[in-house]
Amino acid sequence: MTALSATAPGKIILFGEHAVVYGQPAIAVPVSIVQARAVISAIPAAPNGQVRLIAPDIHLDSLIDELPDDHPLVLAILLTAGHLGAQRLPAMQVHLSSSIPLAGGFGSSAATAIAIIRAVSAFLGRPLSNDIVSELAYRVERRQHGNPSGIDNTVVAFEQPVYFVRGQPFETLIAARPFTLVIGDSGVQSSTAAVVADVQRLHQADPESIDRAFTAIGDIVRQARGYIQAGMIDNLGELMNHNQRLLKELTISSPELDLLVEAALANGAMGAKLSGGGRGGNMIALVSPQTASRVERALIAAGAVHTWITTVAPILGPTEGLGNANNPSSGFPEIRRFIDYG
Ligand code: PMV
Numbered sequence: 001m002t003a004l005s006a007t008a009p010g011k012i013i014l015f016g017e018h019a020v021v022y023g024q025p026a027i028a029v030p031v032s033i034v035q036a037r038a039v040i041s042a043i044p045a046a047p048n049g050q051v052r053l054i055a056p057d058i059h060l061d062s063l064i065d066e067l068p069d070d071h072p073l074v075l076a077i078l079l080t081a082g083h084l085g086a087q088r089l090p091a092m093q094v095h096l097s098s099s100i101p102l103a104g105g106f107g108s109s110a111a112t113a114i115a116i117i118r119a120v121s122a123f124l125g126r127p128l129s130n131d132i133v134s135e136l137a138y139r140v141e142r143r144q145h146g147n148p149s150g151i152d153n154t155v156v157a158f159e160q161p162v163y164f165v166r167g168q169p170f171e172t173l174i175a176a177r178p179f180t181l182v183i184g185d186s187g188v189q190s191s192t193a194a195v196v197a198d199v200q201r202l203h204q205a206d207p208e209s210i211d212r213a214f215t216a217i218g219d220i221v222r223q224a225r226g227y228i229q230a231g232m233i234d235n236l237g238e239l240m241n242h243n244q245r246l247l248k249e250l251t252i253s254s255p256e257l258d259l260l261v262e263a264a265l266a267n268g269a270m271g272a273k274l275s276g277g278g279r280g281g282n283m284i285a286l287v288s289p290q291t292a293s294r295v296e297r298a299l300i301a302a303g304a305v306h307t308w309i310t311t312v313a314p315i316l317g318p319t320e321g322l323g324n325a326n327n328p329s330s331g332f333p334e335i336r337r338f339i340d341y342g
Helices: 072-083 108-123 130-145 151-158 192-205 207-230 233-249 255-266 292-301
Strands: 002-015 026-042 051-055 060-063 092-098 162-164 179-185 271-275 282-287 306-312 336-339
Touching: 002 108, 002 151, 002 179, 002 207, 002 233, 002 271, 002 282, 026 108, 026 151, 026 207, 026 306, 051 072, 072 092, 072 108, 072 130, 092 108, 108 130, 108 151, 130 151, 130 192, 151 162, 179 255, 179 292, 192 207, 207 233, 233 255, 233 271, 233 282, 255 271, 255 282, 255 292, 282 292, 292 306
Parallel strands: 051 092
Antiparallel strands: 002 026, 002 336, 026 092, 026 162, 051 060, 179 282, 179 306, 271 282
């Protein structure tokens, strides 16, 4: 039986979460130490149109006909088929697995949608460009989150650090010098949609002061872009702390996240803040290679259930042909066909 797999990485937001929903810029980077993987295999004996979806992480094993059309994983399959004009899918099994913590600020919903979109389109023999993959994943995100900015699907689809403004073409962010982050998972699952809706209520109640906070966050993001591009990494720490103070004012932090941020700072981190939807999920700390493991230990002692170390490295920059799934350098390296003798 022929099978095919596609993966998509997680992501973290370095600066600008929530304000990005309201038109301010944000910076996010892919994190490939965690990833979602979709494996598709043909079911030769089954009738056309029969699609079985297996996602053990969420205890799902079902034919897609038995699931609601707006189930995010089903939607990813149907939108891909619709985009390709496939009236009827060949009988197939879609197996989804992921090492990305759910509802944790790692962009797991965008990554699972993207792994599925890539795998299904490649299985149909028509792998899609990163642009289209991103657009389809945005539509899945919109169904799930209501009002997503689009940053998650963009950074996950293109697998590059991005400077992102809602509704505008994204900019690839090139770090002049590498820098290292420790990611700490608070272990608290938090719904991004719920926090985004709460922030919307705050905004409706007091638009002036919330807009002031968002504008201040936008200023931080623009400064951070300059420092990253100039390799002035030491200056990023204070910007992270400032961003965190503003997120706290906006009620987006939580006691667990605050503890982790304090522990990181007390143990040599240059800056620390929550990352993503907030009220739970991840925080990030800017560290030197020397302080990384001390900060990691401090985070675990302060309640983190998992830590990761990731380095944002200089990349070659936007390549011609990015967005072309047939170009091996196009950020589409994981698609491969293999023979499954099972
Ligand atoms: O929690 P995550 O990883 O989905 O990140 C959400 C980022 C927000 O800015 C809060 C929402 C958005 O759509 O940009």
